[in-house]
Amino acid sequence: MSDNDAMGANLQQPNPVPITVIGGYLGAGKTTLINRLLAQPTMPAGTAVLVNDFGDINIDAALIKSASPDGQVIGLSNGCICCSISDDLSKALDQLSNLPLQRVIMETSGVAEPARVWQHCHYPGFTPQALIVVVDAENFRSQSKDKYVGQLVNAQVDQADLLIVSKMDHNPAFQLRRLTAQLTTTDPSLLATVLGWTRRHPLTATLSTTKTASFAARTWYQQQALSLEELYALLDRQAEGVYRIKGWVEITAGIMQVDRVGERLTLKPMEDRPVPAQLGLVFICST
Amino acid sequence: MLTLFKARSVITMNPSMPRASAVLVRDGIILEVGEAENMQPWLQGQQYQIDEQFAEQIICPGFIDPHLHPSMAAVLLPMEFVTAMRWKLPWGEIEPVTDAKTFDQRMQELHASKPAHEPLFIWGYHELWHGEMNKARINAVSEQRPIVVWHRxxxxxxxxxxxxxxxxIDPAQIKPGMQIDIDNGHFFEVGLGxxxxxxxxxxxxxxxxAEGLQRLKQVVHHGGHTSIGDLATGLFNFDTEAKALAEQLEGDDVPFRTRLVVHGTRLTQGGRKPQEGPELAAALMARNSHRLHFGKHIKLFCDGAFCSQLAQLQEPGYIDGHHGEWLAAPEELERHIRAYWHAGYQIHVHVTGDLGVELTLDILQRMQDEKPRFNHGFTLEHFGFSTPEQIRRIAALGAQVSANVYYLHELSDSYASAGIGYERASQMARLGSCFAAGINTTVHSDFTMAPAEPLNSMWVAVNRENHVGHVMGAAERLTQQQALQAITINAAHAIGMADITGSLRAGKKADFTVLAEDPLTCDPMALRDLDVVATVFEGKVFPVK
Incomplete structure (x- = not known):
């Protein structure tokens, strides 16, 4: 479907409003990230923020007003629909659907499985755009082995389109060895990337209405060992629009950790464990 | 004026005098339970009447359902029930409808019986019995009248x-991915919202x-209750509910009292800290009236819905490998529990799976380490799955159990074959072990999750027969005595009302449930069909027609 077709199909109704879902376990830094987004001067007008108001709300209301005149904070809850007939999230989206919105940023509850929230974003008038999960570098390892929440925090990471690693200063050696696009909260392109992130998905790609730059990831999965020359060639071939590459690749000399930001490439042999379950590269590109 | 009620037998649930034949009442309070000839000292020089209307019947302590949801009932009860299981409702017994043809017939009859254009809401459909449902099938009943068929x-x-x-609802608005099958008129999960x-x-x-709450009032009365617990006041909207409850469940014509236990996370919703909760909850007591009581009780939530297989399970989990869900992060639940524990509250935790029970007990253990409390009444609500080891911990930590035992009847068959396997399915609601461990144990309906009929809960707890007629976990069966305890005195303890009701003895409220037959000596399989003849609430007789 071309952009023109999408326009034609939507003559009777406005484009659905894209929703960026920000997930992650309790304390990972979701609210801090949202506050940083709201404090940005380039924050597009017409952004609504949905927060989970069963916890402490730390969203800075002043920031919301100054950054986005149409912005609203509406509580939502994680809960089974059968137990809440007036279903908060649906109600919040219904309220928002009367506003001239460009986008919604939705903070999930810390115990939400982001994929379930993603389902919920297919609400009339809305469309899910990206599923971003914040991971706490300081506590992820212990949480991921916890008897009660281990399965949940791993599922949250597995379901993400983009991982944001927070609190690296508390644990500089932290690495999530998996082939999902990831940034740290100190990355200079963090906010633009979060706002522009789009899951590669036929519907969201054509219906997206964001006016900011759009970002997405491509993943290359390694099937067989490469020579160093082949790896360089692979990295060069991907240059266009790609501004970041990260991953783990097996070359003749062993498994290398690959990290390229802009033109700066770091290759270092991986000596410690665990070896990533799947080797390959993630390319973050602007589109 | 004193009233001397005589009965074929009075079951007191007072272990010091289990049986009697008369109860003497003044101003709604029991003066004496025992034999009429011993009561003369009370009667001398007083005006009194002898009430022999129950002379051939059995007086029991008034039944108590310690956990139901009037607000959910108020939404459901105005709907028409067409169900595969039987429901005894005051306005008629709902006969089981177990095939598609009869379901359509019932829809037709209901359509024919209603004023034109009044929307028709039907509840109770289940594909297992009633075949595939779709828009065309409902359109065939009527194209003019709005008809909604709600899944059980x-x-x-x-x-x-x-x-x-x-x-x-404009079909053109509905896009793929929304959990709405618009051609079939089917809305589920997100689409349902x-x-x-x-x-x-x-x-x-x-x-x-309001009509729904009036119907609830009848249901509660017909079930034989004289006290109930609303175990999540504020489930939908606190102010609306509190106002409606005050209007509909207070007054001389209301034959029961309600313990209101506020929904803890709703109470502090909007960014308030859990530590502010106890004070907010305490302020609600200023609203108390004769029949409606907030107290130092709070409701909190641990893991997901039992009937949706979202209970959090320990290994080996669900057969298909899916996982349950937490309704709050464990740290959040602990912060809330800590706030109320230190403030001296009785805490009721919704917990359905054995991993949820484990978490709740871990938290309770930490609370006991921080601030030891005795007689704190910490209650595990629903209590679907558990382990024998957990029973010991519950007893050691001084907690109590309020179980929805009906799930064993309705779901153990399907959970055995498509859920968690036979062993654990048959050991849902491990109630015999609870009694053996000396844990205060009660049963509830969670109405509208199960019928609000204490005798039905008693029947399940005693027989443990599932809906296909198999006995599940025979070793966990309760005796009739234990099961009657569960729906009277133990339930009163669970909602913090054992000082005024739950058994028959001098000084308690004169709350009776009058049965045609003796629930301790009847055929156990007959329990759920015993006739509730009347209830007596604080000395006043409310016949059940």
């Missing part, structure tokens, strides 16, 4: 074209809600 689980519904027109928002003007219309 409440998680999905079907509607006809007339409903879509009424609710302003959308449909409910559109239907709310009809479902939650104030007069309909």
């Amino acid at each position: 689980s409440f998680h999905e519904l079907y509607m006809n074209d007339a409903t879509m027109r009424m609710a302003g 959308f449909a409910i928002n559109r239907l709310n003007p009809w479902i939650l219309a104030p007069e309909r809600y």
